[in-house]
Amino acid sequence: MSKTVISMRGIIKRYYIGQPNELQILNGIDLDVTQGEFLAIVGQSGSGKSTLMNMIGALDRPTEGTYYLNGVDISTLDDAELSRIRNKEIGFVFQTFNLIPRTSALKNVELPMMYAGMSRKARTARAEELLEIVEMADRADHQPNELSGGQKQRVAIARAMANRPSILLADEPTGALDSKTGRLIMDLFHKLHKEEGTTIVLITHSPELAQECDRIVTISDGSIIGDTGVREDAIH
Amino acid sequence: MQFIENVRLAFTSLLANKMRALLTMLGIIIGISAVIMIMTIGTSIQKTLSNTFNSLGSFNVFDVGIWLTDYENYSFVEDEMISREMLDELIETHPGKFEIQLTEQFGSATTQNPNGDVLTLSVTGGMSQDLATDHIRGRGVDYQDNARGKNVVYVSDLFVKQYFGTDTDPMGQTVELTFENGVSADFVIIGYSKLPKIYDRMYEPGTREVDKQTPCYVPIDTMYRLMHTEYTPKDYVSIIYNTDYDEAELKAELEEFFNEKYAQYPQYYVTVRDEQSELGMINTVINIVTIAISIIAAISLIVGGVGVMNIMLVSITERTKEIGIRKALGAQNSAIRMQFVIEAIMICLIGGIIGILLGITGGLLIGWVAKTLVTEFYSEYAELIAITIEPSIPAILIAVFFSILTGVFFGYYPANKAAKMDPIDALRYD
Numbered sequence: 175m176s177k178t179v180i181s182m183r184g185i186i187k188r189y190y191i192g193q194p195n196e197l198q199i200l201n202g203i204d205l206d207v208t209q210g211e212f213l214a215i216v217g218q219s220g221s222g223k224s225t226l227m228n229m230i231g232a233l234d235r236p237t238e239g240t241y242y243l244n245g246v247d248i249s250t251l252d253d254a255e256l257s258r259i260r261n262k263e264i265g266f267v268f269q270t271f272n273l274i275p276r277t278s279a280l281k282n283v284e285l286p287m288m289y290a291g292m293s294r295k296a297r298t299a300r301a302e303e304l305l306e307i308v309e310m311a312d313r314a315d316h317q318p319n320e321l322s323g324g325q326k327q328r329v330a331i332a333r334a335m336a337n338r339p340s341i342l343l344a345d346e347p348t349g350a351l352d353s354k355t356g357r358l359i360m361d362l363f364h365k366l367h368k369e370e371g372t373t374i375v376l377i378t379h380s381p382e383l384a385q386e387c388d389r390i391v392t393i394s395d396g397s398i399i400g401d402t403g404v405r406e407d408a409i410h
Numbered sequence: 411m412q413f414i415e416n417v418r419l420a421f422t423s424l425l426a427n428k429m430r431a432l433l434t435m436l437g438i439i440i441g442i443s444a445v446i447m448i449m450t451i452g453t454s455i456q457k458t459l460s461n462t463f464n465s466l467g468s469f470n471v472f473d474v475g476i477w478l479t480d481y482e483n484y485s486f487v488e489d490e491m492i493s494r495e496m497l498d499e500l501i502e503t504h505p506g507k508f509e510i511q512l513t514e515q516f517g518s519a520t521t522q523n524p525n526g527d528v529l530t531l532s533v534t535g536g537m538s539q540d541l542a543t544d545h546i547r548g549r550g551v552d553y554q555d556n557a558r559g560k561n562v563v564y565v566s567d568l569f570v571k572q573y574f575g576t577d578t579d580p581m582g583q584t585v586e587l588t589f590e591n592g593v594s595a596d597f598v599i600i601g602y603s604k605l606p607k608i609y610d611r612m613y614e615p616g617t618r619e620v621d622k623q624t625p626c627y628v629p630i631d632t633m634y635r636l637m638h639t640e641y642t643p644k645d646y647v648s649i650i651y652n653t654d655y656d657e658a659e660l661k662a663e664l665e666e667f668f669n670e671k672y673a674q675y676p677q678y679y680v681t682v683r684d685e686q687s688e689l690g691m692i693n694t695v696i697n698i699v700t701i702a703i704s705i706i707a708a709i710s711l712i713v714g715g716v717g718v719m720n721i722m723l724v725s726i727t728e729r730t731k732e733i734g735i736r737k738a739l740g741a742q743n744s745a746i747r748m749q750f751v752i753e754a755i756m757i758c759l760i761g762g763i764i765g766i767l768l769g770i771t772g773g774l775l776i777g778w779v780a781k782t783l784v785t786e787f788y789s790e791y792a793e794l795i796a797i798t799i800e801p802s803i804p805a806i807l808i809a810v811f812f813s814i815l816t817g818v819f820f821g822y823y824p825a826n827k828a829a830k831m832d833p834i835d836a837l838r839y840d
Contacts, residue, residue, distance in 0.1 A: 233738065233833050254742055261740020272735045272837070276426055286739045288415055333739070 178242075179340050179373050180207035180230060185239035187225050187396075199225045201396040202239065207375065209340075211404060212367045214376045214384035217393035224345070226393060227377045231266060231343045232259045244340055261289050265334030269346035271326040273318040279305065279329045280314040286336040297336075304332035308362060324355035331362060335372070342366065342374045348383065360386060412745060413752070420753040423725070424760075431757060434721040437714020438761030438816065439768065442809045444707035446769025447776070449805030452700030454777050454798060456693050461796035463689055470653050471511060471540070472664055473683045475646045476672065484677040491643035496671055497537075500649075501553060504663060507655055509538035509553055511648035512641075516633050518623065519587040523573045527620040531569065531587070535630035539564060540650055541603070548581055548601020555600075556631040563587070563597040564627040568605040572620050587626075593636050597628065611789075657684070704805075711812065714761070715820040722754050722824035733828050734836025747822075747829035754821020755814055762813025769809075770801045 185203040190196050199222045207213055217223040228234040229241065232248055235256075241248040243263055251259065265286075266272075273282045280301050287297035305311045308328040318326055327347060334342055344363065348356030360383065366372045376387060384390045392400035424431040476492060478484045497510050516533040523529055539550030546567060555562050563585070570580045580599050588594040605624060613622050634640050651660045661682055668680040726733065733746060777799030784795055 228834050231738070233837075254744075257737065257740050257742045259740075260738060266738045268837075272731070272738075274732055274735060276422055285736070288412065289736075289740045289742070289745060291412075337740075 176208040176210060177244075178206055179209050179211075179244060180205060180375075181240075181242040182206070182229075183240045185226075185229060185236045185241060187222075187229065187234070188237045199396050200229070200236070203229075203393075203396075203398060205391065205398065207341075207373065208404075209373055210367075210371050212363070212374045212376070212388045214378060214387035214390045215393060216378055216381060216384045216390060218379060221393050222396040223377050223379075223393050225396075227343060227345055227375075230341070230375060231264050232256045257289075261286055262337050263340045265336070265339035265342045267327070267330050267334050267342065267344035267347045269349040271318070271323070271330045271350070273321075273326055273329060273333075275318055278315050278317055279310060279321065279332075282318070282329055283333045283336055286333060290337055300336065301332070304335055305329070307335075307366075308332045322355075323351050324358060327351065327355075327359050328362065331359075331366070335366070335370075340373060342372050343377075344374065345377045346379070347376070348380075349378075412748065416749050416752040417756065419749060420756040423729075423753060424756060430721065431760075434717050434757055435714075435761030435764065437710060437717045438758050438813060439714075439765040441708060441711030441714050442762045442765025442813060443769035443772060444710060445704045446766050446801070446805055446809055447772040448700060448703045448707055449802040450770060450773025450800070451776060452696055453800055453802040453805075454773070456696055457798035457800055458796060459692060459696075460689060461798050463685075470651050470657075471685050472649045472651060472661060473646065473681075473685065474649055474664060474668055475681050475683070476668075476678050477645075477681065479677055479679055486645055488643050490675055490678065491645055492647055492668075493643050494641040496668075497647065500664075500667055503667070507652050507660060507663070509650040509652075511540055511650050512537040512630060512644075514630055514633070516628075516637060517590045519589050519626070521573070521585050521587050523620070527572070529569065529572050529620060530623045531565070531626040532623055533587075533589070533633070534625065534627050535633035536627055537630055538650060539627055542606070544604035544606065545601070546603055548599070550601060551627055551629050555629040559632050559635055560629060561595055561597045561632055562600045562629065564600055565602045566605040566609075566624045566626070567602055568609075568619075568622060569624040569626065570599075570602055572622070572624070589636065591637060595636055657686070708812070711816060715758070715816040718754055718757055718816065719820035719824060721757075722750060722821055723827070725753070726750060726824050726828040729828075730831065730836050730839040733831050734833050734839065737831070737833035738837060743829040746831075747825045750825030750828050751818060751821045754825065755817030758813045758817035758821075759810070762809055762816075765813075766806055766809050770806075773801060774799055 182203055182205040185200055185205075186198065187200040188196050188198045203226060215223050215226065225234070229236055232243065232251075233256075235251075236249050239249065243259065246259070248256070248259065260266075273279075274285065277285075280298070283301035283304055284297045287300060292300075302311065302314065305314050308331055310325060310328045310332065313321060313325060313329075318329075321329065331342075331347075334344075342363075347363070348359050351359060363374055363376070364386070367374055374387075376383065378384055389404045390400070390402045391398055474492070478486065497512070500508055501510070513534055513536040516535050519531045519533050521529050521531070536551055537556055538553050541550045548564070550564055551562060554560075565580070573585060574580050574583070580602065583599050584596045585599065586594055586596050609623075609625065630641075649664065651657070661684060664682045665680065668682070672678045672680055736746060777797065781797045781799070784797065788795075
């Protein structure tokens with residue numbers, strides 16, 4: 175019944191640092207994510223979770239294996255097509271917020287829609303609506319350096335949601351925030367998950383945060399070593 | 411759509427680093443303003459020259475000269491020089507094509523107006539009068555007046571006022587002129603012009619109107635008859651040509667005519683020069699000089715362009731993270747490239763516009779200084795030299811075009827570098 179959003183088979187990522195030394199980061203990942211899941215990928219630093227995130231986010235192509243995102247094989251696309259996929263299908267939320275400096279919150283939220291070729295009027299309306307959802311409407315004209323960390327992250331989440339992506343991909347979204355603000359951001363993710371039915375992939379090294387999610391995938395040394403499957407008894 | 415967005419973006423980023431943007435623009439500003447200034451000066455010199463020539467008279471004149479092939483062993487012999495017979499033959503064999511601009515000064519003449527005031531005129535005798543731009547009424551002295559030895563005179567508006575006041579129509583009226591040798595004769599007024607400006611400068615301040623000497627023009631043959639003198643052979647005559655005919659053909663006919671006359675004298679050779687084409691030649695020389703200096707000035711544009719490229723490279727390195735974010739949000743490589751190329755173009759275009767304004771200001775300033783100097787030190791010629799200062803419109807358009815071109819050329823490499831950044835590396839950059 176539920177649509178499969180991510181379908182990864184035997185994903186291998188190798189880096190070549192000079193001919194004899196090859197570094198294998200991912201050792202054959204198989205992963206399926208269905209629509210509406212709130213999935214946590216946990217692992218230690220160097221476990222390969224960042225590389226996996228880049229792969230899911232269409233920032234990188236696997237060395238081997240296939241990755242279907244909404245039925246499209248990402249591993250064979252060129253740069254321009256990957257850009258289009260990132261624009262339409264993926265919403266990134268970063269640990270360090272990554273808002274464009276000297277650009278208002280509203281303009282930041284408009285960016286993905288600008289790259290999608292949406293008209294100015296339509297994207298401004300949509301951006302205002304999104305800022306409303308993340309409770310940042312009153313700060314629409316503020317520049318990033320006039321916002322607190324939590325506020326920046328809210329704007330970043332609004333921006334990630336701009337083109338109604340298939341996946342919201344959050345990389346340690348609370349990592350740069352104090353616990354109270356982090357809590358509010360996590361609440362926002364839960365709200366989006368419940369109310370908008372957004373598929374969320376949360377990458378974290380924190381087991382506590384992972385416990386809040388429907389499903390936890392644990393990665394170590396480039397392999398999946400644990401997958402809880404979708405749990406009905408998730409803490410939240 | 412994205413274009414306007416990119417222009418805004420470029421402005422934002424330039425405003426964020428105002429000082430840096432200005433210093434980067436400096437090279438472009440200097441290059442463009444130098445080119446514009448030189449072009450403005452060049453165009454102004456050309457305009458001034460052609461306006462000055464135009465104000466002095468018409469261009470449709472050939473200068474025929476005879477020259478010795480060897481000045482050490484030969485000298486001019488009067489009997490061999492350009493004779494009156496030759497000129498008459500030229501007119502007769504080429505009817506309607508040529509007139510001889512032969513003039514001679516015959517001192518002064520006096521006349522009395524009805525009030526008994528003695529008026530003085532300076533007398534120019536001529537074959538065919540070339541009417542200047544300040545001609546008012548009637549006609550000038552022509553070849554027929556000479557051939558018939560008519561007593562006709564062409565005067566100035568000041569003389570008309572001196573003699574007749576303002577009520578009488580001077581055309582066809584007779585005045586009696588008494589020449590320096592005591593000979594008197596009646597002359598019929600056939601036309602008059604405004605008093606040439608140069609006369610105004612000759613009068614002592616406070617000279618009464620009736621005491622001002624004015625010029626007049628009479629047929630040269632009439633003067634020869636009255637003064638008991640005659641034509642002296644010349645090594646040089648000016649020949650007015652009828653512009654209804656093809657200039658080059660008339661020139662060829664003149665050359666043929668005089669070459670044939672001088673075929674028997676191997677020690678002479680004939681030249682026929684054309685004032686119009688000489689002005690054209692001067693203009694060509696000025697053009698070449700202007701362009702050559704402009705090209706040298708344009709080298710600073712290249713230096714400026716390299717400065718732009720340098721700063722763009724710094725800028726994209728500083729903004730690596732931003733480029734990474736934009737790519738993560740789905741910006742195509744082409745969008746990133748466009749963003750930075752437009753930023754480079756904006757730097758160059760703004761620099762170019764400032765340069766154009768500075769260049770025009772500089773050119774006008776130099777022109778104004780030249781005008782002031784001429785008025786100050788050569789006041790007697792100031793009104794004859796029609797100084798015209800005009801910014802060169804083609805130069806401005808070319809400057810705008812080259813500013814944009816510099817932006818594209820020197821902005822493309824850094825922009826392309828930005829476009830090809832790996833999004834993962836760019837995002838990781840701090």
